[in-house]
Amino acid sequence: MNRNLSKIAVPIGVVGILMLLIVPTPAPILDLLIIVNIVLALVILLTTMFVKKPLDFSVFPSLLLVATLFRLGLNVASTRLVLGDGYAGQVIAAFGEVAVGGSIVIGAVVFLILIVIQFVVVTKGAERVAEVGARFTLDAMPGKQMAIDADLNAGLITDAQARTRRAEVSAEADFYGAMDGASKFVKGDAIAGIIIIIINIIGGITIGMVQRGMELGDAVNTYTLLTIGDGLVTQIPALLMAVSTGMIVTRSNAEEDMGTTASKQLGQSRTALIIAGGAAIVMGFIPGMPIVPFVVVGTGLIVMAQRLKIAETKAEAAVEAAQRLENAPQPETTDDIIEGMRVHALEILLAPDLVDIVSDASDDLLARVKALRRKIALDLGFVVPPVRTRDNLELPSATYSLRIAGVEVGRGIAPAGKVLALGDFLDGLPGEATVEPVFGLSGKWIPSEMRHSAEMTGAIVIDRVSVVVTHLSAVITDNAARLLSREDVRVLTDSVKAVNPAAVDELTPNPLSLAEVQRVLQGLLTEKVPINDLPRIYEALSLRARVSTDPEGLIEAARQSLGPALSAPYLDEGTLRVIMIDPLLEQSLIEGLRPSEIGSQILMDADRLEAVMNSVKEAVAGIESRGFSAVLVCAPALRPAMHRLVSAQVNGLPVLSYNEATVATIQIETVGVVRREDAISAER
Incomplete structure (x- = not known):
């Protein structure tokens, strides 16, 4: 029932506003509607103060339009009663008599002041802030979307989180765009209020003198007071809505409401409160100044400053106590000794000057390692052990070390304030020449400020954390079996x-x-x-x-x-480039197979094996010189032994059996042949 009522409340309200413009409204009902208008504006103003971020009140632009139409409808209804009956209800009469003391001049001045405050100060500023906010939000939208895509690709967020963040970015752009347009309603409302007041005064005086036979003074007094009362009861809510607009467009995303945030930030400087309090007390002693209010305000500020000092002292004492408790020597237990003895599967040791990359907000090493573990789990099929990251005073400056089971398997450098540039035209850039640890590429560590200059030369620029994570990824992949x-x-x-x-x-x-x-x-x-x-x-x-x-x-x-999963990583547009083994040589190798503790081995004269391996290396070199890569294929019975032989001398050359390479959907292209020693000699 409540849900259905909420769904139809706004449509019914809009229809009611249209009825106000057409159907005469009795004075008692108009009194009720005016009170609703004032309270609604007050609720909206207070809500803008308590929301933590503007998007929490995303309905505000539409609500602003409805509230503006509501006020204009009340203006039309009250104008009809003022000009028709000379009476528009108790609320308007009270504002005309009590709020301005029954004085036309005071009422006119108060009304004009409200108009100036609303139109010149609040509305104009809110309109400008909304315009700038909409422009900046729309300009920043592509960058935010790219940042979300980057986090998703790096594995820092899930697909659901990425969709949620994209929706928030889109909603933020829609909100500020809507606020840019909605602020025009507030401006138009202020202009309409001035025009309506002028029309009502002129029309009321004319009706009073022509139709009711009133004297000029009586007509002016009666209708001007009613018009001013009418203007006040509508302009006060209008001012509240204008202030609400300014509040919502000037709010930044925060974890607390406006009151809590303001009290914390205004009270963050005890010195400022003491100076302000002292200045207030001194001003009270200026001749002619009321000393009591100044002393009261100044004393209050100084008391607040002292209370802040007490609170800060307690907080500092609590922090110091926590630090003492944390740093206090604890009795060493057997569990502590066992923990110190434990060998961790994966470790990253950092020189002391590299510890900053662990807590760097822009590119946190721990977050990147977490994303890497997830990626490797998806690629290889098992969960990599947690990576322990700690500092090591024995490492040289800017050096990191990668360990598996306590044994170093990789080492590199990542100097602070520098990035790694990889390319052929780096001679003109300042920095320290180096060799990239994973692919063995020549590079140079250059100052971070030179990133753009390096990119202009066509170089690939990599940040420090990416260098460490890439090295760790290669180490994990190469040692997956050990892990x-x-x-x-x-x-x-x-x-x-x-x-x-x-x-x-x-x-x-x-x-x-x-x-x-x-x-x-x-x-x-x-x-x-x-x-x-x-x-x-x-x-x-x-x-x-x-x-x-x-x-x-x-x-x-x-x-x-x-099946096909073995050859798929080596395909190039559906083609598998292979290096074959001469059939006679292959038969000879199969005949030389012998079992051993580590698997089958090829027993053959050392010179002949060396000639075979040289032929393999020549075939691989010929393929690489053409910019391609290939796999070595052989008989299934020979494949394990051939893999052991090749992997020891031609690192990175995959070895597949005929069954693994011959898949229906794959095209085979023979790009090299491993020949027998006598065939090689004959060719020469």
Whole structure:
């Protein structure tokens, strides 16, 4: 019932306003409507003071239009009664008699003062602020949208949060645009009030003298007082609405209402209150000045300043006590010793002068690391352990160190106040030459102020936090197998069991234990194969485990189950560029396969193996010189051993089996062949 009433209240109100313009309104009803108008304006004014941000009162522009029409409707209704009956209700009569003392001159002066305050001061200023606010908000809108997209791409916010923030930006632009237009209503209302008053005075005097036969003095006195009373009862709410408009457009987003914010900020300087209080007391001793009010006000300000001092002293004492409690030496327990002994899976150690990047509001390292963990989890299929970040006094200045299980696996520099520029034309820029730690690119650490100059030369400019995070990402990807713990495998298995219980029940604990499953998943991650599709992997492992639990065979079975996902990262517009192995050489390599503890190995004369590897390197170099990349393909039985051989000498060359490369939707382009030693000699 209340919901339905709220839905139709405004439409009914607008229809009622139209009725005011057409249908004569009895004086008692007009009194009620005038009181409603005054109270409504007061409620709106108080609401603008208590909202924390302008968008919390987003209906204000529409409400302002309705309230303005309401006042104009009351003006028409009261004018009809004033000119027709010479009486417009008790409220207007009271304002004409009591508020201005029955004096035409006082009433006219008070009315004109209200008009000047509303039109010249409040309305004009609010209109200008609304115009500037709308312009600045619209200009800043693209930048805010780009910032939201950047946070979304970095993983700092979710899709739902991004949609909410986009809606807030759009709503803010709509609100200030609407306020820019709504402020014109207030200006027009002030002008209309002046015109209506003039018309009512002239019309009332004319009606009084011509139709009612009143003397000029009586007509002027009667109708002018009624008109001024009518003007006051409408201009006072109009002034309140104008002040409300100024309040709402000058408010900034805050966590508290206006009263609380104002009291805190006005009382933040005890010295200012003491000086103001002393000045007030001194002014009271000026000859002719009333000393008592000045002394009372000045004393009040000084008392407030003293109370602030007491409050500040208590707050400082509380902070000091908390710091003493925090810094107080605590008895060392066994748990503390064990915690100190614990080796963390991932660590970022920072030199003391790099600690600022942890709390930098514009680009917080911890937030970026959090987003990186989420991205790697989506890419590789397992949750990276939490990254412990701490300072280390032993590191050289501007240096950071990346550790896995307490062992350093990467180190770099990130000087304060500088950015890393990567490009070929950096000789003209000041800075320290360096080598980018991930891709080995030549670069230079240049002052942050030179960012634009570096970009003008075509260089890629990277901030300090991005350098550290990119390095950390490469380290995690290269060492993913080491980071996958037994507990991680248990958690992943439980998550699979929740959606596909059959795949888990047929695999573990029999025929494979969690340790054996972990070894398989680590083998996949070693070759940078994502383990996102765990149900499919587990189904393949359960079938293979019935035949053999050999780790190499299990890994190959898991790879086969992933199918196109293995070759997809290396496609270029649907084409897979491959390096083949000469069939006779391939057969010779297969014949040289021997089992070992770490998997199958190729037993062959060292000179022949070296010749084969040289042929692989030449093929890879030829492809890279053309600006392409390729994969090495071979027989499924040879693939594991070939991968071990190649990965040790040609870092980054993927090795696929024929089954993994030959997918129906892929076009194969042979771009190189690994040949036998005698074939190589013959070609030469």
